Amino acid sequence: xxxxxxxxxxxxxxxxxxxxxxxxxxxxxxxxxxxxxxxxxxxxxxxxxxxxxxxxxxxxxxxxxxxxxxxxxxxxxxxxxxxxxxxxxxxxxxxxxxxxxxxxxxxxxxxxxxxxxxxxxxxxxxxxxxxxxxxxxxxxxxxxxxxxxxxxxxxxxxxxxxxxxxxxxxxxxxxxxxxxxxxxxxxxxxxxxxxxxx
Numbered sequence: 001x002x003x004x005x006x007x008x009x010x011x012x013x014x015x016x017x018x019x020x021x022x023x024x025x026x027x028x029x030x031x032x033x034x035x036x037x038x039x040x041x042x043x044x045x046x047x048x049x050x051x052x053x054x055x056x057x058x059x060x061x062x063x064x065x066x067x068x069x070x071x072x073x074x075x076x077x078x079x080x081x082x083x084x085x086x087x088x089x090x091x092x093x094x095x096x097x098x099x100x101x102x103x104x105x106x107x108x109x110x111x112x113x114x115x116x117x118x119x120x121x122x123x124x125x126x127x128x129x130x131x132x133x134x135x136x137x138x139x140x141x142x143x144x145x146x147x148x149x150x151x152x153x154x155x156x157x158x159x160x161x162x163x164x165x166x167x168x169x170x171x172x173x174x175x176x177x178x179x180x181x182x183x184x185x186x187x188x189x190x191x192x193x194x195x196x197x198x
Contacts, residue, residue, distance in 0.1 A: 017054075018078060018079060018095065019051065019054075019077060019078055019097075020051060020052050020053060020054040022076070022077055022078065022079075023048070023051055023052050023066065023077060024052045026070050026072060026076070026077070027048075027052075027070065030070055032070075034048050034049055037066070037069060037070070040069035041065040041066050041068070041069035042065055043058075043062055043065050043066060043069075047062065048066070051066075057098070057100050059099055059100060059101045059102075060097075060099040060101070060102065060104055060106075060131045060132075060133065061131070061132055061133065061134065063077065063097065063099075064132075064133040064134045065134050067136075068134050068135060068136055068137065071137050073112075073119050073136075073192060073194070074097070074106065074108075074119075074121070075095060075108040075110070075112055075119045075121065075192075076112060078095035078096075078097050078106075078108060079094075079095035079108055079112055087111055089109070089110065089111045093111075094107050094108055094109060095107070095108040096108075099131060102125070102126070102129040102130065102131045103125075103126040103129055104123070104124070104125050104126070104129065104131040104178075105123065105124045106121050106122070106123050107121065107122040107123075108120075108121055109121060109122050109189075118191060118192070118193050118194075119191070119192040119194075120189065120190075120191050120192075121189065121190045121192070122187075122189055123178075123186075123187070123188050123189070123190060124185050124186070124187050125151070125178055125179075125180040125185065125186045125188075126180065126185055127180055127182055127183050127184055127185060127186075128180065128181070129179075129180055130177055130178060130179040130180070131177065131178050132175065132176070132177040132178075133172075133175070133176050133177070134175060135172070135173045135174050135175060135176075136172045136173055136192075136194075137173060137196070138173045138196070139173070139194060139195040139196035140171070140172050140173060140192065140193070140194050140195070140196075141169065141170065141171045141172060141192075141193050141195065142169070142170055142172045142176075142190050142191065142192050142193070143167060143168075143169050143190065143191040143193070144162065144167065144168045144169075144170075144188055144189070144190050145165075145166070145167045145168075145188060145189050146162045146163060146164050146165065146166055146186065146187070146188045147164065147187045147188060147189060148164055148184070148185070148186070148187040149164065149180065149182050149184045149185055149186035149187060150162065150163050150164065150180075150181075150182050150186060151178055151179065151180060151186045151188055152178075152179040152180075152181055153168055153170075153176065153177070153178055153179075154176065154177040154179065155170045155172075155174060155175075155176045156174035156175060156176070162188075172192070
């Protein structure tokens with residue numbers, strides 16, 4: 001049964017459809033060839049090419065590896081930057097990513113500013129599923145709060161059980177995994193703070 005607190009998914013707007021062009025733009029801005037990005041990320045050249053052409057949707061783990069290699073956030077891969085001014089960031093403008101392997105959904109709630117250090121994301125992880133992310137670069141930290149359900153979070157091998165209403169802080173420059181071991185979707189928010197962008 002769908003979770004009533006989860007924002008509905010819309011087939012339009014600044015969603016994950018921007019991923020192919022964003023990945024290519026960020027790779028070229030970093031002056032990386034497909035081979036070099038592959039070597040840095042551990043993702044095959046062929047897979048990177050497929051993602052850039054829009055022929056393949058990466059798993060959350062692959063997306064995380066590419067973001068880490070490019071030293072950008074997942075939201076920067078999925079969406080674009082905005083001018084720093086008051087703005088309503090409506091649902092149709094929020095980038096949404098669906099992990100084809102786990103069913104994990106990530107919605108970027110905050111508009112991204114080029115000089116911004118903070119990113120807010122809404123996440124839903126189906127029952128019995130897990131998703132693992134590679135380390136972010138040093139200086140990135142996360143604040144996670146579970147809204148509904150429960151989540152087991154494994155940070156560099158250390159397990160934390162996070163219930164609805166609980167908040168977990170962790171430096172995310174290490175492998176981190178989210179597990180939903182319950183019978184209902186785990187709905188959680190993450191604030192990602194990049195202290196190196198200040």
